[in-house]
Amino acid sequence: MKWDTLDEEPCSLSRTVAVVGDRWTLLILRECFLRVRRFEGFQSSLQITRHLLSERLKKLVRFGILRRVPYSEAPKRYEYILTQKGLDLYPIIMAMVHWGDIHMGDERGRPLLHEHKTCGKLFDPVMVCSECGEVLHAKQVHVHAGPGRREAVG
């Protein structure tokens, strides 16, 4: 597979996978949403090799998920901040966290609880239809070819 052009496939899943479809990238993004911003912060909390961390951060910057922002002039130091495009990955991360909570839990209970500041309650994320607001289930969805479809891929 030509992973280097996966982001140009006529399939939105492939394009997303091209950006966030590996283990380290997803774990790095988790840290971003937990307010980690600096190289040493990612490295020490994830125990990722510095080489791979450097490479993954570059890739996330290249795709516009993170912005590399100077926070010190001498010596030059940078931190990595989520862009809007990066913030928009939140539903993906939360959907993964929720699935793990439900299906991969152990007797200890959940590692993290999430509070919705707006309503003040502990919550779970729920995916609904933008049109009718009902909870979405795979079996209630029918797929049509769209204008960007080019071949027999989704």
Place this chain on the structure above:
Amino acid sequence: MKWDTLDEEPCSLSRTVAVVGDRWTLLILRECFLRVRRFEGFQSSLQITRHLLSERLKKLVRFGILRRVPYSEAPKRYEYILTQKGLDLYPIIMAMVHWGDIHMGDERGRPLLHEHKTCGKLFDPVMVCSECGEVLHAKQVHVHAGPGRREAVG
């Protein structure tokens, strides 16, 4: 990193990543939701090597995402069907598809359109709070340590 025990980390994201956190697995799951069930079906639509496909399918069966069901006795042939645990991955896949639609699109438009059979309309998936029903944004969520938390990981 010890990827072989990632599914036991005190972090729901890590546990999910242990199961679906690689490119081929996500693409295989896309095919599952598009009703592909058989080895040759996955292989020809994804152009994945037979070796890796075999390995990934075994892993998905081992984690209870797919069930290997005989559909022919002589010769013995099996197909791979999503379990409920597998069907519950739908929000993850849809969140990724939607992010790709919004942020990785090109001038051709979307590769696929999704129709909600329940209301009959083309829709986008939206993630809302289970308690108040409002749309969720990363900045409105506060994270607390839960009972299953063991160390400084999310």
Place this chain on the structure above:
DNA sequence: AGGCTATAGTTCTAAAATAGAACTGTCAAA
């Protein structure tokens, strides 16, 4: 019977990615 095709894999070697550790460079503080 002998050969072709379909399906679902397994086995092999070469190429690519990752792990783990050491190294570089800048500057501040002791």
Place this chain on the structure above:
DNA sequence: TTTGACAGTTCTATTTTAGAACTATAGCCT
């Protein structure tokens, strides 16, 4: 002047993946 913090880069060994060939079972055709 030495130490430490930070943000990387470079190196080799190990692991994973790609790509192609091979195996096995059985139906169908002649």
